[in-house]
Amino acid sequence: MVEFTVPEVDYTRYTNRQLAAVPLAVLVVALLVIAGWYVATGAPVNQGIEFTGGTEIQVAVDAPPAQAEEQIQQAFSVEPESIRSVPTESTYIVTFQSDDGSSVNPSMLEQQAEDAGFEIRAISSVSPSFGGDTQTLALGGVVAAFLGMSLLVFAMFRTFVPSIAVVISAFSDIVIPLAMMNVLGIELSLGTVAALLMLIGYSVDSDILLNNHVLRRSGDFYESTYRAMRTGVTMTLTSIAAMIVMTVTATIFGIQLLAAIGTVLVFGLAVDLMNTYMLNLSLLRWYKYEGVAR
CATH class of the missing domain: 1.20.1640.10 (Multidrug efflux transporter AcrB transmembrane domain)
Structure with missing residues (x-):
């Protein structure tokens, strides 16, 4: 002891x-x-988005880490606030923040993720107000x-x-x-x-x-x-x-x-x-x- x-x-x-x-x-x-x-x-x-408002989407990308982040950047029309990897699940958490008070359309982000061939694991959104x-x-x-x-x-x-x-x-x-x-x-x-x-x-x-x-x-x-x-x-x-x-x-x-x-x-x-x-x-x-x- x-x-x-x-x-x-x-x-x-x-x-x-x-x-x-x-x-x-x-x-x-x-x-x-x-x-x-x-x-x-x-x-x-x-x-964080709990206070400013925004959307967080968790996607699975079938690519090496460097290529996956580049694909995520190109897939969305709105620039992500952050991209975090989850090594144990081979997924990425992509955050879009509403710093200017305008809301980010979760449906649009979901559609763009699907168009890019990403598997959507989860999505959550908080309004600026x-x-x-x-x-x-x-x-x-x-x-x-x-x-x-x-x-x-x-x-x-x-x-x-x-x-x-x-x-x-x-x-x-x-x-x-x-x-x-x-x-x-x-x-x-x-x-x-x-x-x-x-x-x-x-x-x-x-x-x-x-x-x-x-x-x-x-x-x-x-x-x-x-x-x-x-x-x-x-x-x-x-x-x-x-x-x-x-x-x-x-x-x-x-x-x-x-x-x-x-x-x-x-x-x-x-x-x-x-x-x-x-x-x-x-x-x-x-x-x-x-x-x-x-």
Whole structure:
């Protein structure tokens, strides 16, 4: 049986500014990426057809991969947004997005696929208006979850610095994965929105665990921190390992949605380790020794 031991970090070697500098710098870079993406594309992150509207058609093409993609490009009068292969089934998922608000005619695409000699495995379509409503509901759910989490944290600790430390960490845990989605070409979909909601839960869990050990349990600051790390780091690394396995498996079998969710969660959980045990901890130590709690 493999035993995992969390190393005890000597935090006395680092000042609060040094601990907070790295996560804050990463957060600033992430915000710049999102802002630049918004200026360039009109949206902070690329959106899937669930939010913009469009059509997704799954076809089987009897040709080598390079030739198959070329045949798919030539078969349709509308340029595909993306063409993804499913290796285990020798099929291709072709996405047509309605970015300009106009709808793509599924019947026309189906007819063109049949004329090209493709075998149609599945076809689904979302209207631009329905996609816009779905986007509003999904993003509204994320905002409501974040605000509810913030109110709950302030009600639990009733002091500004420990509470704002949790909120900032949770905010960073969402923003940095969003920036990574832009860099890696992962679209915002209902699945990735669910992953972001999960990250809020993971973030609050690890941050509240640290705050409770430091502020409400016996022992000095560093002893309490290490007790929290033994549980929190082990829990997060176990989740990261599980998400990596899911991502690799989903990629091999061509399950794009699960691969996207797993990738977002892997990056988000890694960011959560940084924010919890560097940014949050630096604010807690300042509060404990230099702030109003002194």
